[in-house]
Amino acid sequence: MIAVKGYGTKHSFTGLKAYAFERKEAGAHEVEIAVLYCGVCHSDIHQAKNEWSNTVYPCVPGHEAVGRVTKVGAHVSKHAVGDIVGVGCLIDSCRQCEPCGHGEENYCEGPNGALATYNGPMVPSAAGTENTYGRTNTYGGYSDVLVVDEHYVLKIPASLAPEVAAPILCAGVTTYSPMKHWGVKAGDKVGILGFGGLGNMAAKIAKAMGAQVTVFTRTEEKLEQATRIGVQGVLETDKDALKALKGTFDFILSTVPEKHDVNPFVALLKRDKTLVVVGALELLEPVNNQEVAFHRKSVAGSLIGSIADTQEVLDFCAAHQIGPDIQIIPIQQINDAYKKVIDGDVRFRYVIDMATLKEDTAFSEF
Template sequence: MQTIPTKAYGASGSILNSLKPMTIERQAPKADEVHIDILYSGVCHSDLHQVKNDWHNTIYPCVPGHEIIGRVIEAGSGVTRFKAGDLVGVGCMVDSCGVCPSCKEKEENYCEGPVSWTATYNGYMKPANEEFNTFGGYSTNIVVKESFVLSIPKELDIKAAAPILCAGVTTYSPLKHWKVGPGQSVGVVGIGGLGHMAVQIARALGATVTAITRDKKKQEAAEQLGAHEVLISTDADAMKAHESKFDFILITIPDAFDVNDYVKLAKRNGVITTVGLLGPYELPLNNMEVAMHRRSVSGSIIGSIAETQEVLEFCAEHHIAPEVQMIKMQDINVAYKNMMDEEVRFRYVIDMQSLKDEA
C-alpha cells in the first residue's frame, strides 16, 4: 500500500528532553478515511505522562498529540461528510470496535472491545500488541477514519480551538452526564489546562462556579474566566467553611493527590468526579465521609465523538476559548519542562508550520 513520508517529533524513550525530529510513514487514505494537513496541535499534560511512561503502557517511538486542527487534503472515495479544504479536528480517538454496547450507544470512549478504543497516538488504549502503534499530531499530516473526524465551527479561532478536542470534551462530558445546570453549585479543582475550560463551561451551563486552587496567583485568572468565587485549598479555615457546599465537584489534578479533603466539600448526594488522574489516589478513600452523606466518587475519561462535536459547537455558541500560548515545534522540550514546573498559563499550542519549514 502507498505510504506518505511524514515529518514528526517524537520520543524514543522515557528520558525528558528526548523529543526530536523523526520521519514516520502514514498510509494513504482508504475509502472511508480522510487525509489531513495539520495546522495546530495542542500540548496536553497526558502527552507528558505518555512520553515519561508514567502509565507503564507507552510504545516507543511515541509521537504525541491528540488535539489536532487541520485542513482536509484528500477524502477517500466513500467519504461523504468532508472534502478537500474543509477545516477539521481530531481528538483523542481514531477508532473503536464499533460493535460493543458502548460503541452502539455512541460512547466510544468506553469501548468494551478487547483493546478498548484506538488512541490517536500510542496505539490501543489497552495495548494488546506492542507492535501496533499510532502516531499523533506532533506531525505534518494524519490519516483518520471519517467517523472520528470533527467539523470545526467557523466561529472558533483555529489557533486556540485545538485544546477543546481534549481539555474541552474531558470536562464537558462529566458536566453534561451529571446534568450540571442552573441552580447548582460546582467546584472545579485545579485551574490548569482542563480546569480553566471547566470553569468556563460550567458557568455557561448556568451553574454557580467556585474555582478551587492551591495557588493564590491563579485567583485573578480564575475570576476572569468566570468563577464566581475562588477557594484556596491550602487555607484550612476556608476549606472547613465550604464543607457540604457543592452539588458537583470536578477534579482536574493530573497527578496523585489526597481526594479526602475534596470529598468533604460535597453536599449530601453530591458527586465528586476525577478526570485528570489515571491511577490511584495518593491516600485511600475514607468511605465514612462518602457513606455518611450518600456522596458519590466517580471518574470520567475524555468524551465520545458526538460529545466532542457538541462541545465544539457549545464553545462557539458561548464564545468560550482556551487560553493558549503558541510555540514552535522546536520548543517542545522546553514546553514540557514548563508544564512540569507549572509555568504554563493553561495550554500550549504548536504552530505546525514551524515543523513544515524545518530543513
C-alpha cells in the same frame, strides 16, 4: 504511502526530536488532514515519559489536532477537501460492543479498547500482526499529516479559531462530558479542583452552563486568574474557607493531573452528590468512606468523552464564545514546554504551530 514529518521519542528518558515516518494513503472512508495546530496535553508528557507504564515506542504525541482536509476517500460523506476539522483522543473503536452501540466509543470494550490517536492500541497487537492503521502503534498530531476514518473526525465551527479549538478536543471534552453526564445545570454550585489547562476550560464551560463556579487552587496568582474569567477562587490550603463551604456543592470536578487527596473536597459535597476525577489515572489517596457513606456521596471517574460529546462541546464553545487561554509555540520548543507544564508555568494551554516544522531541515527515521 505518505511521507510524514513530526516530533517524537524512542525512549522514556530522552526528549522529543524531529522524525520522519510514513502513513498509509486515505482509504475509502478516511480523510487526509494537513495539521495546522496541535495542543500540548499533560497526557502527552505522561505517555512520552512512560509514566503510565503502557507507552509503545516510538511515540509521537498529540491528540488535540486541528487541520485542513486535503484528500477524502471515495465513500467519505461527512467532510470535504478544504474543511477545517479536528482529531481528538481516539481514531477508531470496535464499533460492535455495547458502549460503541450507544455512541460511547471512549469506553469501547472491544479486544483492544478504543484506538488512541497515538500510542494505540493500548494493548499492543500480537507479534507479527498489525491493526487497521498498518502497524502496532499509532502516531499522533505532532506531525504534518494525519489520516483518520471520517467518523472520528470533528467539524470545527467557523466561529472558533483553529488554534483555540485545538485544546477543546481533549481539555474541553474531558471536562464537558462528566458535567453533562452528572447533569450540571443552571444554578448548581460547581467546584473545580485544580486550575491548569483542564481546570481553566472546566470553569469556563460550567459558567456557560449557568453554574455558580468555585475554583480551588494552590496559588494567589491563579486566584486572580479565576477572578479574571468571572468565577470565585479559594486557596486549597485555606482550612477556614473550606470549612465554611462544607456540604454546599452540587458537583466537584478534580482536574489535578497527579496523585492527590480528594477528602477535603468530598466533604464539600451535598448529600447524594458526586466528585469526579478526570486529571489523574493513578491511585489517589484513600477516600474516607465515613464521609461518603454517611451522606451517600460518590467519588467517580470519567474518561475523555465520546465523538458526539466532542462535537457537542466544540459547538457549545462556539455558541457561547468561549475557549481556552492559549500560548502558541514553535514545535522546536516542545521539550521546554513540557518542563513548564510540569512546573505549572503555563497559562493555560500550549498550542503548537505545526507550520514551524518547516524550520527543521534534518529528520531522523524511526
